[in-house]
Amino acid sequence: MRSLVAHIEINQAWCKGCQICVEICSRGVLGYATDVSDKGFRPIIVEKIEDCTGCIMCELMCPDLAITVEKVEK
Amino acid sequence: MSKHLYKYLRTEVFPTPFCSGCGHGILMGAILRAIDELGYDMDGMLFVSGIGCGAWIPSPHFAADTLHVTHGRPVAFATGAKLFKPSLKVVVISGDGDIASIGGNHLIHAARRDIDLTIICANNGIYGMTGGQVAASTPLGMRTSTTPDGNRERPFDLCKLVEAAGGTYVSRYSVHQVKPLIRSIQRGLEHTGLSFIEVLSPCPTQFGRRNVSGTAFEMLQTLKEDCVSRQKAETMGSEELKYKIVTGEFVTS
Numbered sequence: 001m002r003s004l005v006a007h008i009e010i011n012q013a014w015c016k017g018c019q020i021c022v023e024i025c026s027r028g029v030l031g032y033a034t035d036v037s038d039k040g041f042r043p044i045i046v047e048k049i050e051d052c053t054g055c056i057m058c059e060l061m062c063p064d065l066a067i068t069v070e071k072v073e074k
Numbered sequence: 075m076s077k078h079l080y081k082y083l084r085t086e087v088f089p090t091p092f093c094s095g096c097g098h099g100i101l102m103g104a105i106l107r108a109i110d111e112l113g114y115d116m117d118g119m120l121f122v123s124g125i126g127c128g129a130w131i132p133s134p135h136f137a138a139d140t141l142h143v144t145h146g147r148p149v150a151f152a153t154g155a156k157l158f159k160p161s162l163k164v165v166v167i168s169g170d171g172d173i174a175s176i177g178g179n180h181l182i183h184a185a186r187r188d189i190d191l192t193i194i195c196a197n198n199g200i201y202g203m204t205g206g207q208v209a210a211s212t213p214l215g216m217r218t219s220t221t222p223d224g225n226r227e228r229p230f231d232l233c234k235l236v237e238a239a240g241g242t243y244v245s246r247y248s249v250h251q252v253k254p255l256i257r258s259i260q261r262g263l264e265h266t267g268l269s270f271i272e273v274l275s276p277c278p279t280q281f282g283r284r285n286v287s288g289t290a291f292e293m294l295q296t297l298k299e300d301c302v303s304r305q306k307a308e309t310m311g312s313e314e315l316k317y318k319i320v321t322g323e324f325v326t327s
Contacts, residue, residue: 009077014088018095018278023291041094045311060107061250063099063290064089068077 006054014066016040021058095290097275110174124148128169128196146176156273170197175210185239198277206280217284244325245270
């Protein structure tokens, strides 16, 4: 298994579950939570961090500024 | 949003008031990234917005001076602020209904005077916040709450309008083209004179539910397919371009 390229943090309180990040990611890194949040949204969770290339498209396209992608220091 | 950009935000007011999947949030992130990459000090900037969804982008989210003014008048207020303190970097961020419909006259006169303002127009093609009424930028045939059979009036081409009125930096990008959009916002902020950036932003709640079935991402994909670059548009015929939106930089003098 290759080493992790990036670390993704999702601010669950800000996420409205619009799914843009899940769809834009070509590697299928992100997925949906099974639980519904207090506000009635299904927030996004990180499913396959080992596949992340650190392209930050999810961070750039997140309308709720809820995703932070941090490159792992080598 | 990267944690290092949190310093530009009033994090206590988050989450944003935007609907799930609203393109305005993407634009908000793009503006902050452009400011961060240019190294501007937010203390020397003033953000002016009017009424509407787009006007919520700077106010109350940006940790800077913001003016949230009457409907359609952000350009007029920004002109006054710039004249009072010319060293201030004044940025107008508002929606199409605000800047182009109700405040259209202020827009063309600011362009005519070539005042050193940066105007970012978040164009979602509808009056989103007030109930989805038809706007001056609603594309032909699109259904809104006041045009249930489809819009029969031609929309404004805002970039051509500002160009004709004398704007010296004019560009148009969709939120899907986020990297060129960030570069364009940077050029607009650095430009001396009136810079106008039209940003096409999908409205899944008011526009999407009446016109397209699908998710916010599918609306973004539709927007991507509808947009063609200025260079590509030059090789296309007028019939091909009829239902396309030309994006890029139109005036860079």
